[in-house]
Each structure stands twice: as C-alpha cells, then as structure tokens.
Amino acid sequence: MSAGTFLHELVGSMSAGAAGNPTVAMVEAAFAHHHLHWRYVNLEVSPEDLGAAVRGAKAMGFRGFNCSLPHKVTVIPHLDGLGPSAAVMGAVNCVVRRGHQFIGENTDGKGFLKSLETTIDPKGKSVVLFGAGGAARAIAVELGLAGAKRLTVVNRSESRGAELVALLRKQLPLQAELVVGRGDYAVAAGTDIVINGTSIGLYAPEARLPLDLASLQPGMVVADVVFNPVRTRFLVEAAARGCATLDGLGMLVNQGIVGVQFWTGITPDAAVMRRALESAMGV
Numbered sequence: 314m315s316a317g318t319f320l321h322e323l324v325g326s327m328s329a330g331a332a333g334n335p336t337v338a339m340v341e342a343a344f345a346h347h348h349l350h351w352r353y354v355n356l357e358v359s360p361e362d363l364g365a366a367v368r369g370a371k372a373m374g375f376r377g378f379n380c381s382l383p384h385k386v387t388v389i390p391h392l393d394g395l396g397p398s399a400a401v402m403g404a405v406n407c408v409v410r411r412g413h414q415f416i417g418e419n420t421d422g423k424g425f426l427k428s429l430e431t432t433i434d435p436k437g438k439s440v441v442l443f444g445a446g447g448a449a450r451a452i453a454v455e456l457g458l459a460g461a462k463r464l465t466v467v468n469r470s471e472s473r474g475a476e477l478v479a480l481l482r483k484q485l486p487l488q489a490e491l492v493v494g495r496g497d498y499a500v501a502a503g504t505d506i507v508i509n510g511t512s513i514g515l516y517a518p519e520a521r522l523p524l525d526l527a528s529l530q531p532g533m534v535v536a537d538v539v540f541n542p543v544r545t546r547f548l549v550e551a552a553a554r555g556c557a558t559l560d561g562l563g564m565l566v567n568q569g570i571v572g573v574q575f576w577t578g579i580t581p582d583a584a585v586m587r588r589a590l591e592s593a594m595g596v
C-alpha cells in the first residue's frame with residue numbers, strides 16, 4: 314500500500330478508552346476551516362498493543378498522533394526521539410512525523426504557556442503551582458524553560474511534590490521549592506502567578522482548593538487547568554478579589570493549536586477551535 318492510497322492525511326488520538334473525546338471535534342474543525350483534507354481519528358489502543366499501533370501509524374503514513382494516559386510515558390521507547398520539553402518531563406502527549414521519524418513532544422505545558430502569555434510574560438516571575446501530577450509537571454517545565462524566576466510547588470503528597478521539585482532543580486535554572494499541603498496555603502506577597510494544576514474542581518463545581526483566599530492580591534494572574542466547569546470556583550473567587558483569570562479551556566484549545574501547528578505547519582484559528590470544543594463539551 315502506498316501513501317498515495319489515502320484520500321486524507323491522518324492524525325490519530327491514541328488512548329486506552331477512545332470514546333467521547335471532544336478534542337476530535339476541535340481539531341477536525343480546524344482542518345475543515347483551513348480547507349485541509351486531513352482527518353483526526355480516535356484510536357482505542359490497549360497498553361500491550363501500543364508498540365504495534367505506533368509502528369502501524371508510521372507504516373500507514375500518519376502525520377502524527379496525540380496520546381493520553383496510560384500511554385504518555387510508555388510510548389517513549391517506541392519513538393525515534395523527543396523534543397526538548399518532552400525530554401525534560403519524560404512524558405509525551407503529541408507525536409509528530411519529521412521526515413521518516415516520529416518525534417515525541419508535549420503540548421500540555423506549551424498550551425498552558427500560550428494561554429498564559431495572552432496576559433503575562435512569565436520571564437522573571439514568581440509562581441505558585443498547586444499540584445505535581447502530569448499537568449503540573451508539564452506546566453512547571455515550560456515555565457522554567459520560559460525563564461520564570463521562582464516556582465513554589467504546593468502538593469498534597471510529599472513524594473510526588475519532591476520528585477517534581479528535584480527534577481526542576483536538576484534540569485532548569487529556576488528556584489524551585491516544595492510546600493506539602495497541610496491546611497490552607499497563603500500565597501506570599503510578591504507572587505505574580507497562581508495556578509491550580511490539580512484535578513480539584515473537575516466535574517465538582519463546589520470543590521475548593523486548599524488556599525487562603527485573602528492572600529490573593531489584585532493584579533495577580535490566576536489560572537486553572539480544570540476545564541469543566543469552565544468557570545471553576547477558584548477562578549470565580551479569584552476574579553472577585555481582582556485577579557486576572559485564565560480558564561482551563563484556553564489551555565486545552567492552545568495545546569490543540571500547538572498540535573495542529575506541529576502536524577500541518579499552519580497556525581489554526583483559535584476562535585473556530587474553541588467554539589467547536591465548547592459545542593462538543595456542551596459548555
């Protein structure tokens with residue numbers, strides 16, 4: 314079979330349970346809007362079949378694919394190389410064909426950064442980041458690469474928090490410290506950016522972050538990775554205290570934009586992608 318057999322260029326989304334992925338609508342809306350005869354297809358891949366799936370995608374001429382949990386780390390041995398931030402994080406969510414190679418990238422942190430940069434340049438800034446899981450790790454590494462000066466990681470479990478801070482100290486020039494979450498955390502004066510990188514609030518509009526709200530000052534930039542609900546309790550309360558806020562949907566749209574840029578070389582229309590995502594999510 315030659316690549317010419319395909320009517321469309323193909324990009325995949327490999328996850329262990331592929332049903333109901335709203336990013337399909339977002340990426341396909343971008344392809345359609347820019348008159349690209351491309352398809353973005355959901356592919357349900359079990360962990361034991363991941364290597365065969367990657368080899369198959371390569372053999373069939375896929376331009377790349379996204380991969381989500383549980384494949385973000387285990388996909389790495391099946392790739393030909395890693396982009397700089399994926400190499401630091403040790404996690405891949407976006408694979409890009411470059412020549413004959415499949416290169417692993419991580420667009421979660423890049424999407425966050427792109428969203429953040431609409432409001433503030435993180436270079437030289439002090440940041441408080443709640444969480445030390447996959448999303449927080451991706452954000453922390455991109456903030457470090459973008460020149461943030463200081464990062465305080467606030468996490469419930471010490472082990473995951475310590476692992477992230479050790480990685481940041483080893484690989485990046487920023488000052489990193491860990492606060493193990495015990496009760497409400499008070500953000501220090503002089504902090505520029507406060508981020509919820511945990512899953513607190515996801516599908517739980519009443520859930521609250523362990524944060525002393527009175528420590529949020531007007532002018533701080535507050536961001537949430539949680540995208541459903543879009544206006545989380547954390548963002549609503551931060552806005553009421555005069556902070557500029559950025560929602561998790563912006564991060565999700567921007568990681569989609571970065572992926573489309575990687576695969577196609579074009580910069581897609583953000584508004585078209587956000588509308589398609591909101592419609593697919595019913596928000």
Ligand code: NDP
Pocket residue numbers: 421424443444445446447448449468469470471473474510511512513515538539540561562564565566568
């Ligand atoms: P992980 O499971 O890897 O990490 C979860 C993090 O949340 C950990 O730091 C965990 O702390 C913390 N946490 C969870 N529940 C609680 C709680 N009750 N109290 C205190 N801390 C808690 O998840 P991910 O990093 O992959 O995802 C985190 C969130 O980011 C999800 O809501 C996900 O939907 C969202 N996300 C958004 C994206 C976007 O584009 N907007 C992209 C990727 C993810 P501990 O270490 O103690 O367990």
